[in-house]
Amino acid sequence: MTARLKHKDLLGLETLEREEIELILSTAESFREVSERDIKKVPTLRGRTVINLFYEASTRTRTSFEIAAKRMSADAVNISVSTSSVVKGETLRDTAKNLEAMKPDCIVIRHASAGTPHLIAKSVACSVINAGDGAHEHPSQALLDMLTVKEKLGSIDGIKLAIIGDIAHSRVARSNIYGFSKLGAKVVVAGPATMIPPGIEKLGCAATFSADEAISGADVVMMLRIQLERQDESFFPTAREYSRLYGLDNLKLARAKKDVIILHPGPINRGVEISSEVADGQYSVILNQVTNGVAVRMALFYLLLGASKEEVKK
Amino acid sequence: MKIKILMDEKAIARALARIAHEILERNKGTDGLVILGIPTRGYELARRLKAVIDAIENSDVPLGAVDATLYRDDVGIKKTQPTLKKMDIPVSIDDKKVIMVDDVLFTGRTIRAAMNALMDFGRPLSIQLAVLVDRGHRELPIKADYVGKNIPTSLKEGVKVKLLETDGSCEVVVEPLKEVDKK
Amino acid sequence: MLRLVIKGGRVIDLAGSIDGLYNIYIMGGRIASVKAVDKDISATELVAGEGLEVIDATGLLVTPGLIDAHTHLREPGYEYKETIAGGAVSAAVGGFTTIMCMANTKPVNDNESVTRFMLKKAESAVVNVLPIGAVTVGLKGERLTEMAELKEAGCAAFSDDGMPVASSSVMRRALEYANALGMVVITHAEDTKLAGAGVMNEGEVSTKLGLKGIPSTAEDIAVARDILLAELTRARLHVAHVSTRGAVEIIRNAKKRGVKVTCEATPHHLTLTHLAVEGYGTNAKMNPPLRSEDDVSALIEGLADGTIDCIATDHAPQSVIEKDVEFDRAANGVVGLETAFSLVYALVEKGLITLQAAIAAMTINVARTFNLDKGSLKVGSSADIAIFDLKALWIVEPSLLKSKSKNTPFGGMNLKGRVEKTIVNGKVVYDANKQR
Numbered sequence: 031m032t033a034r035l036k037h038k039d040l041l042g043l044e045t046l047e048r049e050e051i052e053l054i055l056s057t058a059e060s061f062r063e064v065s066e067r068d069i070k071k072v073p074t075l076r077g078r079t080v081i082n083l084f085y086e087a088s089t090r091t092r093t094s095f096e097i098a099a100k101r102m103s104a105d106a107v108n109i110s111v112s113t114s115s116v117v118k119g120e121t122l123r124d125t126a127k128n129l130e131a132m133k134p135d136c137i138v139i140r141h142a143s144a145g146t147p148h149l150i151a152k153s154v155a156c157s158v159i160n161a162g163d164g165a166h167e168h169p170s171q172a173l174l175d176m177l178t179v180k181e182k183l184g185s186i187d188g189i190k191l192a193i194i195g196d197i198a199h200s201r202v203a204r205s206n207i208y209g210f211s212k213l214g215a216k217v218v219v220a221g222p223a224t225m226i227p228p229g230i231e232k233l234g235c236a237a238t239f240s241a242d243e244a245i246s247g248a249d250v251v252m253m254l255r256i257q258l259e260r261q262d263e264s265f266f267p268t269a270r271e272y273s274r275l276y277g278l279d280n281l282k283l284a285r286a287k288k289d290v291i292i293l294h295p296g297p298i299n300r301g302v303e304i305s306s307e308v309a310d311g312q313y314s315v316i317l318n319q320v321t322n323g324v325a326v327r328m329a330l331f332y333l334l335l336g337a338s339k340e341e342v343k344k
Numbered sequence: 345m346k347i348k349i350l351m352d353e354k355a356i357a358r359a360l361a362r363i364a365h366e367i368l369e370r371n372k373g374t375d376g377l378v379i380l381g382i383p384t385r386g387y388e389l390a391r392r393l394k395a396v397i398d399a400i401e402n403s404d405v406p407l408g409a410v411d412a413t414l415y416r417d418d419v420g421i422k423k424t425q426p427t428l429k430k431m432d433i434p435v436s437i438d439d440k441k442v443i444m445v446d447d448v449l450f451t452g453r454t455i456r457a458a459m460n461a462l463m464d465f466g467r468p469l470s471i472q473l474a475v476l477v478d479r480g481h482r483e484l485p486i487k488a489d490y491v492g493k494n495i496p497t498s499l500k501e502g503v504k505v506k507l508l509e510t511d512g513s514c515e516v517v518v519e520p521l522k523e524v525d526k527k
Numbered sequence: 528m529l530r531l532v533i534k535g536g537r538v539i540d541l542a543g544s545i546d547g548l549y550n551i552y553i554m555g556g557r558i559a560s561v562k563a564v565d566k567d568i569s570a571t572e573l574v575a576g577e578g579l580e581v582i583d584a585t586g587l588l589v590t591p592g593l594i595d596a597h598t599h600l601r602e603p604g605y606e607y608k609e610t611i612a613g614g615a616v617s618a619a620v621g622g623f624t625t626i627m628c629m630a631n632t633k634p635v636n637d638n639e640s641v642t643r644f645m646l647k648k649a650e651s652a653v654v655n656v657l658p659i660g661a662v663t664v665g666l667k668g669e670r671l672t673e674m675a676e677l678k679e680a681g682c683a684a685f686s687d688d689g690m691p692v693a694s695s696s697v698m699r700r701a702l703e704y705a706n707a708l709g710m711v712v713i714t715h716a717e718d719t720k721l722a723g724a725g726v727m728n729e730g731e732v733s734t735k736l737g738l739k740g741i742p743s744t745a746e747d748i749a750v751a752r753d754i755l756l757a758e759l760t761r762a763r764l765h766v767a768h769v770s771t772r773g774a775v776e777i778i779r780n781a782k783k784r785g786v787k788v789t790c791e792a793t794p795h796h797l798t799l800t801h802l803a804v805e806g807y808g809t810n811a812k813m814n815p816p817l818r819s820e821d822d823v824s825a826l827i828e829g830l831a832d833g834t835i836d837c838i839a840t841d842h843a844p845q846s847v848i849e850k851d852v853e854f855d856r857a858a859n860g861v862v863g864l865e866t867a868f869s870l871v872y873a874l875v876e877k878g879l880i881t882l883q884a885a886i887a888a889m890t891i892n893v894a895r896t897f898n899l900d901k902g903s904l905k906v907g908s909s910a911d912i913a914i915f916d917l918k919a920l921w922i923v924e925p926s927l928l929k930s931k932s933k934n935t936p937f938g939g940m941n942l943k944g945r946v947e948k949t950i951v952n953g954k955v956v957y958d959a960n961k962q963r
Contacts, residue, residue: 034424044735060428064414069464072414121851143853144737145807164855166737201737228740229731332414336425 098327172205195254359492536584542903592624592911597839604633615652706762747773772825844932
């Protein structure tokens with residue numbers, strides 16, 4: 031059995047093959063069980079160190095990685111950095127070498143600038159997991175979304191996924207487009223024209239400006255968080271109009287398949303991108319997403335740190 | 345390549361039948377018994393063992409799987425990490441007599457890991473080990489309570505238990521070791 | 528008086544319509560004569576010795592020294608990135624004998640004292656350095672600089688490069704005022720509002736990488752505006768680092784109408800596309816950004832048909848502290864002097880442009896654009912000459928660049944055609960064979 035990831039890092043789903051994604055998901059399925067035990071801890075990664083390097087505040091993702099590391103018996107160290115290396119007058123190579131001197135086995139990085147995990151990964155020998163880089167990718171989020179859909183629907187192959195909202199600025203959208211399309215789903219993104227970036231179709235999806243069209247016949251609807259500040263940059267006129275056109279309410283939801291699943295990377299703007307009755311309704315699996323998030327991250331640690339580093343491609 | 349067939353389908357069935365009787369004899373029936381197989385082939389053997397025991401005693405002994413992967417001592421040493429298998433503990437194992445089943449007993453490391461895994465689920469009254477083949481070469485102080493067949497082997501040989509469910513045939517073979525097969 | 532003879536080389540001098548085997552005689556730092564090899568029988572008897580240096584250029588290409596209308600030498604103010612003397616060495620390695628340097632130093636070259644400081648430093652530099660004065664004070668786009676005095680001090684042109692002149696009114700005045708002085712305004716054409724916080728070309732690659740894009744239209748709009756202003760004022764306008772198809776077409780059209788516009792393109796925009804940004808290497812970050820394949824084709828077409836007059840490097844040294852940072856935060860710019868000729872020659876090798884067009888764009892066209900008495904081998908002109916081995920192969924190794932900064936996107940690239948010798952005022956200032 032030669033099931034393993036082909037790279038030392040997990041920087042995005044774009045570079046993963048279908049088999050690798052399937053391996054992560056099936057491994058995560060096994061790890062879900064660990065979190066249901068009384069003793070929610072296995073000794074697998076005893077003595078390993080995981081650094082959570084967060085340049086952007088994110089309690090949710092950071093906590094999920096931290097719990098995952100701890101349930102694997104790895105030591106998790108959280109480093110929150112509020113300034114970029116530019117402000118500190120330090121190069122990224124300096125930052126990377128400093129971290130490496132702490133001898134971590136894995137660095138989990140969240141950064142507001144796209145590509146920063148990639149640049150750091152080039153300078154360190156340990157594994158790097160991208161926990162969200164700018165508007166680029168957020169692979170562990172997409173994997174947990176996929177795990178949730180697989181849990182609920184049994185399979186991803188052949189389903190229709192609608193992603194609604196600010197596609198241009200969303201790393202969650204990009205990773206999910208790659209992940210779901212690689213596993214055979216049909217992905218349609220919808221949002222205001224100002225928020226559909228050029229060439230998004232090349233990532234593996236269809237694009238429309240109509241939420242209704244995207245939601246029609248969908249098995250899964252993913253609502254992205256809208257940043258209300260974007261109003262000031264004329265991406266959309268008002269939250270009211272955005273909500274009217276792209277907010278998910280029961281009326282729009284009626285166009286989807288009967289047993290539709292609603293995903294949201296959280297935190298929710300209630301009443302803007304998703305109405306309260308939908309968010310709390312029977313379809314929502316937002317809390318399953320949180321549980322699956324820990325399982326997916328345990329699987330990532332297991333697959334990246336569980337094998338000897340030799341012969342693994344950089 | 346020389347392959348020696350050591351047990352055929354009938355021999356395996358006879359060994360399991362004997363082990364079933366030994367288990368029942370030692371434990372005085374099925375009371376408090378839980379059978380847990382170590383995936384993949386250990387679980388298949390456990391399934392058969394349960395069937396034999398249930399047929400004799402007209403019982404329904406709880407059957408489950410204990411995956412030792414996350415408790416192994418070679419994580420991070422081997423080039424590829426072993427694939428996670430099923431962990432399925434169907435009932436509380438507190439104060440139960442757990443019969444752990446595996447196909448081949450070799451270094452004892454898998455059994456050590458499986459016992460550690462079990463301890464995270466409760467405190468059994470006892471853990472007993474049943475294996476189809478004991479090939480020797482122990483590296484830890486571990487001994488099987490029930491053995492289908494003792495097969496003295498060289499370290500240059502591999503012992504393979506093949507089962508209908510997993511391998512399409514039913515036999516135990518000894519073959520010269522290929523590099524890739526080294527356990 | 529030292530005599531230098533460069534004999535037996537293939538000489539291309541587009542000012543003199545020369546292309547063939549010639550011997551070049553240099554005396555007192557000036558071209559004494561240029562004689563066809565087959566009519567110059569005495570040359571075979573020339574022996575190097577007392578007062579006579581002979582360079583055997585057999586099998587080599589000899590051209591007027593290259594001229595770069597667009598460099599950033601960072602001095603004064605940012606000497607840790609580059610200096611005038613150091614930039615000049617880098618230029619000599621690249622076959623350049625004259626370089627023009629932009630005004631975005633600290634302090635800005637917006638008054639004659641800065642210009643004189645630069646020229647003072649340039650006296651000991653190995654190549655000719657001509658400062659470009661700022662269009663507006665402090666590059667702020669508000670008040671015009673004292674252009675007449677800057678010209679007298681030695682500025683060769685005016686530009687706020689790096690900071691577009693946002694106000695159409697200020698740009699109009701600048702064009703009018705400079706034109707009356709016989710000077711050219713170089714525009715960094717960019718609608719900064721449209722470009723916004725973009726860090727690379729807007730398109731499928733920026734979408735994929737999740738980086739903010741700069742639409743090519745941000746350049747087109749500004750080029751169109753400045754051309755219309757040049758038309759209005761009948762002034763001379765030079766467009767720096769053209770990078771888009773739209774801009775090429777607007778300029779081509781303007782030239783047809785008789786607008787006095789010239790423009791330049793950089794070797795990197797002629798060579799790389801936005802795909803070079805994949806992997807987030809910050810050495811692929813510059814302004815204007817690397818564009819699409821289609822834009823690159825348009826630039827090459829423009830170079831081939833004469834719409835693009837000059838090739839300029841936009842040599843912009845940046846240290847690791849500006850470059851080894853997050854892509855969003857990294858400074859723009861690449862070093863270009865030492866790779867320019869080989870990159871342009873690659874276009875010749877591919878058959879996209881002629882060797883003559885390439886050399887013209889790096890010599891006489893630049894001289895004509897800025898009224899410089901350079902770029903030719905005519906008798907009496909200063910002996911600024913570059914000698915190339917077009918067969919030589921080399922690999923770009925950033926650490927071996929002479930520039931103080933190593934921010935090249937071409938590291939590891941295999942190139943053909945290499946500078947053998949660079950001669951300024953009859954003196955060899957770079958010799959590939961004497962490098963360690």
